[in-house]
Amino acid sequence: MTRAPGTDHRTLPRRRGAALNSAIFAAVRAEIAESGYAGLTMERVAERARASKASLYRRWPGRAALVLDAAYDAMPDYSSTPDTGSLRGDVLALMRQIVLLLDGVVGEAMIGLLGESLQNPDAAAQIREFGRGNMVRTMREIVGRAVARGECDAGLVTERRLEAGPALLRQRVIFSGLPVSDDYLQEVVDDVVLPLFGVRPEVQPEG
Amino acid sequence: MTRAPGTDHRTLPRRRGAALNSAIFAAVRAEIAESGYAGLTMERVAERARASKASLYRRWPGRAALVLDAAYDAMPDYSSTPDTGSLRGDVLALMRQIVLLLDGVVGEAMIGLLGESLQNPDAAAQIREFGRGNMVRTMREIVGRAVARGECDAGLVTERRLEAGPALLRQRVIFSGLPVSDDYLQEVVDDVVLPLFGVRPEVQPEG
């Protein structure tokens, strides 16, 4: 805030390139954690990162692109799908991973960006790639394993069925805004996902 | 724009109450049709409606509330569920109704508002009510009729199953941003909705 008197800012050490990038990303995430996506401004990011707005705009055309990169930067690799040995266990594990991700700063950023893309069709294309497909792709692997195990019939696997679970989860997050309970996930799996793939929801000792 | 010289604006006729409201709503919809939700500003709405910003702010606290009311004002009553005699026909009819709605100005407004609610959790609650539940409520009626006809078993009707079709449709609209094809709707119905309610998708001559 108040700088020591006599210090000329232009004589301070300066970061460049990757180091500066990281500092900016960290500032973005801190701002989101503190004020949410709506409260994030370029000016405050710059101030927090002790960077100049000019530096921000040299790198990114606007807020959405900046947040997008900052989110990618902090994105864990959730394409790792634990093989629990049953379709039920696998789907639950995947959904829990995603709920966990959405419950943090990255999730807040993703949801804010989705909002952005809904209001501004221009910026939409790039944003929508983010986080799409991933979940369905993983579902495809998981169900593929179930087919290989003989747990379900290959003829039942269609694009819409693979999307059903993810769609219910996303809808819950988007429309309720509340954290998703584990009960909800189990209902989705037992009432929808397993029936769609012809798997009887045999009672299991928690996946 | 340029008014006839000599006309004093304060001597023009004035609208009040409902008449003014309608004019404002019409202006909101015209602006959305012209510039989309993102391009809508209070100033242009006021100008277009030949109203003052003060009048807008006396009625609504902000842009979101205004658009919300304008959308409600133009909202058709899609709770009327045509009874086509089959679950497949009923669900398809409902989905087609909704796709049609979303493809117009009201849809644009709804999507923009959803975007708003994702960025600004404060304004979210009221906005999220809008358009939620309606579709699931109608699904409940439709499936109820199918149960009454003996077309499907009452034991299969759960909340998550009722939500599955709507969730897939919403996800499509939200994440692709493109108009939803009728083929997609049929896939949703035949691959997901009917199987979930234990109805065999007997080939039908178009619902």
Place this chain on the structure above:
DNA sequence: CCTCATAGAAAACGTTGAGTTCTCTAATGC
């Protein structure tokens, strides 16, 4: 080690739109 092009920090600026406040007056209720 010196020189120079690059890129960064800070600050100032122009612009836009939000939301408020003011004045004057038409509409409306009594």
Place this chain on the structure above:
DNA sequence: GCATTAGAGAACTCAACGTTTTCTATGAGG
């Protein structure tokens, strides 16, 4: 007819965007 309410238009403040300018640290080439 008279008083009250509410609207039109304009001026205003404020916040944030995005740009431009000035000065200088950084890092590369010679």
